[in-house]
Amino acid sequence: MLATQPLHQLVQDSKASRAFNGNLLPSNNNASVLDLENLRSITVVEDDSKQSVPVAVGIFHSYTPNQYYCSAVATSDKYNDVFVNLAPIKRKAGEIGVSEDVADNHYVYKVAEKKTELKDLSGFSPYYSVFGKPEATPLLQSVIDELIDNAGHKNFDMKKNITVDLYVGEKSNDESIDLWRDKSGFVVSDKYRFLEYEVERPKLLSLLESSAKPSEYKFESLSAKTAVLFLDYDSNITVIDRQEYLEFLFGLQGVRGTVAIDAENQPVGYVLTLGERVLQLYADTEEIAESILLHHLRSETVPILQFFVISNNELFKKISAIASNEKRVNRYHTRILPSNVKWGNVFFLNMGAHLY
Structure with missing residues (x-):
């Protein structure tokens, strides 16, 4: 059985862990997103007895046959300055903490070899430095490479696309970005800016109320x-089948949601929250998005709200003026910018859990 405490410590500060409020990994018989x-996962363990x-x-999410979203990659600090080679090991579903139905989606590796330094290859031909198999790689890169391997190499460069979201601004984060971009092929930067805001709820309510108009929608x-x-509206803004994912969110303890309905009883937007986190906010227009959020937050009691925004609307600019804290996030892709989402309908996104 994998030791659960070290596993949870690895991911406790990740965007994905916060998005699922502790339900990212199996624990105490709670529902797990795995x-x-x-969902696919790679776990690396020490090579001890x-x-x-x-x-x-x-952990990554296969949201279409050729498109993947990397939810979380975390490594132990003790491996920051070493290079490794991994070897697969067999584990039963119960040892990993997942059901038998999805056991084949989850892989376990051991650290088969550790190196503190690599041979100087500067005298080798450029061909070897580009196409040769490295002697060993940083643990982070090894995990990323295994995620890519398990996505399948067939038509990888031609068809398959993987997306990852990375915090920027701190040295350690910048170093990992170099590994993702320069070593693992995440070379396409997204055209949008993404930020994580922390805002006092009373300030956000005041902002929304200051521009509120009489609503023609039912909530x-x-x-x-x-x-x-909620499912109907979600299917209107993407061709991605997210029913299983959304039903998992709906079932999490503490999740609350509000949907707006027009005069023809059709959904025109919705919001989901979990504790202090606004998971996702989608709507046909910015005015509808603000109305949904205002209606929903009036019944909330938490003092602080956290959420991820996308820079394709005016709402994120308004919120930036009252935010008490912000973190910048860069989104990278291996091949192309995803085009199967109506990004104009996305205001807050559940970054770390899904593509949007």
Whole structure:
């Protein structure tokens, strides 16, 4: 059985862990996102007698046959200055903490070899430096490479696209960005800016109320009866089938939602929150998005709100003026910018959990 405490410590500060409020990894028989059919994971353990101590984990979401979103990659600090080679090991579903139905989606490796320095290859031909197999790689790069390997190499460069979101601004983050971009092929920068804001709820309410107009829409809270409205609207802004993912979110303890309905009883937008985090906010227009958010937050009690925004609207500019804290996020892709989402309908996105 994998040691759960080190595993949770690895990912506790990740965007994905916060997005799922501790339900990212199996724990105490709680629902785990790893049981979703479209999730894949890589876990790396120490090569000791038990092979149970995790030192790295990587999780990615296969949201179409050729498109993947990397939710989390985390490595132990003790491997910051070494190079490794990995070897696969067999583990049963129960040892990994997932159901038998999805066991084939989750892979475990051991650190088979560690090196503190690599041979000087400067005298070798340029061909070798570009196409030759490296003697060993940093643990982060090794995990990324295994994620790519398990996505399948067939038509990888021609068809398959992987997206990752990385915090920027700190030296350690910048160094990992270099590994993602320069060593693992995440060379396409997104055209949008992304930020994580922390805002006092009273200030956000005041901002929304200052520009509020009489609403022509009806608002319904998330329930077993109204869940279909959330699913219907989600399917209108993408061709991606997200029913399993959304139903998992709906089932998390503490999740609340509000959907706006027009005069023809059609959904025109919705918001989901979990504690202090606004998970996602989508709407046909910015005015509708603000109305949904205002209606929803009036019944919230948390003092602080956190969420990720995209720079394709005026709402994020308004919020930037009242935010108490912000973190910049860069989005990178291996091949192209995803085009199967109506980004004009996306205001807050569940970064770390999904593409949007």
